[in-house]
Amino acid sequence: MPRPAIVRGVPQRPARPRVLVVGGTAEARDLAARLVALGLDVTSSLAGRVSRPRLPAGRVRVGGFGGVDGLRAALRDEGWTHVVDATHPFAATMTAHALAAAGAEGVPLLRLARPGWSDHPDAGSWTWVDGHDAARDAATGLGERPALTTGRQTLPHYRGPWADRAVLVRLVEPDPEPLPTAWTVVLDRGPYDVAGETGLLRRHRADVLLTKDSGGAYTAAKLDACRALGVPVVVVRRPAVPDGVATVDDVDGAVRWVTGGA
Numbered sequence: 001m002p003r004p005a006i007v008r009g010v011p012q013r014p015a016r017p018r019v020l021v022v023g024g025t026a027e028a029r030d031l032a033a034r035l036v037a038l039g040l041d042v043t044s045s046l047a048g049r050v051s052r053p054r055l056p057a058g059r060v061r062v063g064g065f066g067g068v069d070g071l072r073a074a075l076r077d078e079g080w081t082h083v084v085d086a087t088h089p090f091a092a093t094m095t096a097h098a099l100a101a102a103g104a105e106g107v108p109l110l111r112l113a114r115p116g117w118s119d120h121p122d123a124g125s126w127t128w129v130d131g132h133d134a135a136r137d138a139a140t141g142l143g144e145r146p147a148l149t150t151g152r153q154t155l156p157h158y159r160g161p162w163a164d165r166a167v168l169v170r171l172v173e174p175d176p177e178p179l180p181t182a183w184t185v186v187l188d189r190g191p192y193d194v195a196g197e198t199g200l201l202r203r204h205r206a207d208v209l210l211t212k213d214s215g216g217a218y219t220a221a222k223l224d225a226c227r228a229l230g231v232p233v234v235v236v237r238r239p240a241v242p243d244g245v246a247t248v249d250d251v252d253g254a255v256r257w258v259t260g261g262a
Contacts, residue, residue: 017258020045020080022098024053026218027112028086030251032056035258043078047087047094049152050172071101082258085245086112090151090212092239099242111247112254114216116238120223126233128213132157135210135234142232143208147201149222150212150236155179168204191218197225212236 018041021032028044033056035042042058045065053062065071075083085098095111102109117123127138132154139146148158148169155175158167163180170186179185184204201209201222209226211219213235226233241247248254 016040017081018079019043019082019084019258020075020078021056021084021086022094023047023085023087023091024050024056025086025088025114026216027114027251027254028084029054029056031084031086031112031254032058034251034255038255038259040258043080047091065097065101068097068100068104071097072105075101075105075107080107083107083109084112084254084258085109086254089113089116089214089238095245096242099245109245110254110257111241111245112251113241113247113249114214115249116213116215117220117223117235118213120220122223122227122233123235126235128235128237130237132236135236136161139208139210139234142234143206145205145207147204147206147209147222147231149219150210154212166204168200168206170200192221194221194224194228197222198228201225201229201231207231209233210236213238 019035021028021042021044024046032042032044036057044056044058044060046053046060046062047064048062065074083098083102085095087094098109127142129135129138132150135150136158145166145168146162148167152171152173152175155169155177159180164182167180167183168186169179169183170188172187172189174185174187186200209222209231211222211233223233246257248257
């Protein structure tokens with residue numbers, strides 16, 4: 001791949017945007033497709049935690065960059081002119097790395113984060129907590145048969161303390177570590193619908209739901225199912241977005257930012 005020209009020792013960015021989209025979210029895929037359709041050079045970077053990810057349009061790389069220094073080197077080598085951090089709202093480490101690397105290299109950075117669920121009609125009745133230990137403690141007082149939808153990486157917070165509980169846990173892929181025999185594991189990937197979520201909770205007699213404030217419509221059906229069944233909900237709040245990061249909450253805004261549209 002040709003490297004950008006150098007004038008007086010300073011790499012010159014190409015006039016036409018070359019975009020790095022970080023993340024494997026639905027919004028990231030939608031953004032990549034939109035930008036590729038506009039004829040832009042787009043590379044999507046996926047973390048590689050899912051063995052068979054849904055691949056976006058354009059170029060795709062899989063795996064980490066090797067921290068801030070690795071991402072800085074990639075920005076220089078690839079000549080990306082724009083970085084869009086479209087990772088999951090809870091991917092705080094990658095967000096921090098993208099901010100540090102883009103800032104150090106002088107590359108504009110945008111955070112694309114889908115709206116959270118704080119405006120959901122039932123949000124006021126949910127128990128909101130900071131962190132998974134607090135979520136576990138809150139749920140313990142609300143029900144006996146938890147439905148756990150907080151993701152594979154959060155399981156260490158629940159595996160030991162809830163080893164004897166009848167936990168329903170939904171994962172995209174199997175956890176490499178053994179899970180308690182009392183647990184029921186459902187392997188499934190969204191999007192989900194209310195009828196399916198209601199049936200799942202009813203079949204397993206789940207009486208409290210634990211979730212993260214992932215936001216968006218992709219996995220929101222479980223919240224409406226809980227309303228229908230009278231199941232209480234415990235929600236882990238999102239980590240704060242670092243100061244100084246330009247942020248949009250939809251793909252249209254991200255497209256305008258990249259293309260310079262109003």
